[in-house]
Ligand SMILES: O=P(O)(O)OC[C@H]1O[C@H](OP(=O)(O)OP(=O)(O)O)[C@H](O)[C@@H]1O
């Protein structure tokens with residue numbers, strides 16, 4: 056079998072020296088094992104050529120926002136119009152025929168990827184915001200993070216019981232944020248069809264928190 060081993064390039068001249076360790080996730084649930092730690096290992100037959108460009112456009116900043124965190128910086132992906140478009144297109148291709156009526160984006164970085172997906176698939180967009188930002192009546196969920204605790208809120212009435220939801224964020228780490236987002240949507244009786252992220256940190260086992268709700272990611276990175 057052929058394998059693609061992806062050693063991403065440094066995305067911009069202004070990037071600080073670091074060893075980027077973002078790799079392409081095996082798409083559509085096909086995961087191929089056997090690679091050395093930190094290397095991309097994806098069966099060529101199942102890999103979309105766009106994923107390598109997306110992976111290499113993400114900058115990794117060590118020790119941000121605190122020592123020990125390898126911060127996955129998607130702002131460099133946004134500087135690369137092809138990588139940004141490919142990211143949106145891959146999600147749209149997956150979700151356009153799934154009867155999704157609402158895309159819920161998690162503040163802040165879910166607000167970047169969620170709205171273009173919602174527009175392209177003809178769904179409404181609902182922002183899930185940090186506390187005290189939404190002016191109307193809200194429901195809230197608390198959660199813990201890789202580096203702290205937080206809370207997200209959703210406007211009452213924004214999601215209806217008969218909605219089919221896609222939850223979008225840039226990254227799943229411990230899964231606390233996505234889990235809180237899913238709980239908000241399920242509390243009003245709607246169905247969460249899937250959670251979609253650009254990046255997963257598999258070592259942090261965020262999927263475990265989400266039980267049997269499916270999570271779709273484009274690339275994986277070391278925590
Ligand atoms: O899986 P988890 O451990 O919950 O972590 C993932 C969350 O952490 C980051 O957001 P952050 O809380 O840093 O907020 P920000 O997007 O406003 O910077 C990221 O954008 C996800 O929302």
Ligand SMILES: Nc1ncnc2[nH]cnc12
Pocket residue numbers: 124125126127128201202226228278
């Ligand atoms: N390592 C990480 N990089 C970027 N965002 C994050 N959110 C939680 N962990 C993160």
